[in-house]
Amino acid sequence: MLDSKHLHTAVQVGAGLALNVFPAIFIAIYARIAPIDTQGFLALALVVGVYVAQLFNAFVVEGRLATPDAEGDLGLPLWVVLLTIASGALLVIGPAVATTAALMTSSVGVMTGLLMARSIGVVSGAWKREGLGAAVLIVASAIALWMSVQHNPQCVRVLAVGAVLAVLVRYRPGRALPRMGFPPDVRRSSWVTAETAVVGVVQPAITSLLLVMVGPAASVTFRVISTVAGAVEPILAYGRYRLLAHGHRGELAPFTVVFVAAMVAVLIAAFGGLGSLIFGPAWRDVGVAALLLACLWKGFMLLSTVPFAALRKAGKTVPVFWIRGASTVIYLMISVGFLLVWHAPAAIFLSFVVAEMITALIYHRAAVKDASDYAAAFGLRQLRERLS
Structure with a gap:
């Protein structure tokens, strides 16, 4: 019980x-x-x-x-x-x-x-x-x-x-x-707020580009896939607030387990017919590859959430702003490039995966440098000691 x-x-x-x-x-x-x-x-x-x-x-x-x-x-x-x-x-x-x-x-x-x-x-x-x-x-x-x-x-x-x-x-x-x-x-x-504004502009910008360049059907498909994959976003938000309030010690393991379980449940439900049942005609153009890429993107967001929260909790608001600004530029550049080559929502989610991998690495390096609690747990020296 x-x-x-x-x-x-x-x-x-x-x-x-x-x-x-x-x-x-x-x-x-x-x-x-x-x-x-x-x-x-x-x-x-x-x-x-x-x-x-x-x-x-x-x-x-x-x-x-x-x-x-x-x-x-x-x-x-x-x-x-x-x-x-x-x-x-x-x-x-x-x-x-x-x-x-x-x-x-x-x-x-x-x-x-x-x-x-x-x-x-x-x-x-x-x-x-x-x-x-x-x-x-x-x-x-x-x-x-x-x-x-x-x-x-x-x-x-x-x-x-x-x-x-x-x-x-x-x-x-x-x-x-x-x-x-x-x-x-x-x-x-x-x-x-500024850092949130900078990083949050990606979704409206990409949705607008899809609406103009590919058409309303593509923008609807993009939004449907984002919504399905975004079913785990509240878990990321919950974990982020818990990490901000209490730090990563004792919070990270249950956060990760719940996230992974939810992602598996989302994929089973979506491919099991629930997506078609809920979204009806809007589900028609949703591809398996695009949905899997969207879920992989959310998985990489889990990696960046921990060092992000560590920096924010340490009061490093200015460095976080510049990191999020750089991440937005990376997202937009890769997304636009992929969209110009492949006029499909799957190209956008592939670009998101690549951009989030780069973002997670940037956050990690910054947190090791500026957040002592994070460095003590995830620094290179500590990881070597655990593996030895």
């Missing part, structure tokens, strides 16, 4: 997996009720929404975690809740196939609420609220997906209501951050 620690971890990880439910089901619904051009724009809107959400999350949450002497408990700011409600209302009161402006606005607002509520839930350890919020979102998404199969125009509204409720469940008025979440160290939070 699971002890309380393992139960809490399992619930938190499961709640993190639910974070990807909203964009995945949104794409699956539009694959059934919207024209291909609108599907292509939705793919772009969702990736932009995730990008903007990451910026807000970096400034408010991660910047605070990178400030060792910050006071007060983390709590979801009221403005995030209001933004989520207003953004979700656009989908509730509007037509099932929304305008481009409504799609972009709702994607930004809802994803900001879901991501920030999730991040704060992980750090605060509020596993019961996390579990309840995830359950609400999953149930609403399942109902919305079933309705879309029946071509019921209310499906998008059900999905939007579920996302808003998932954020409201996590909101605790008495625990909101002081000063509406404004960080205690603006300079440090600005560096954290």
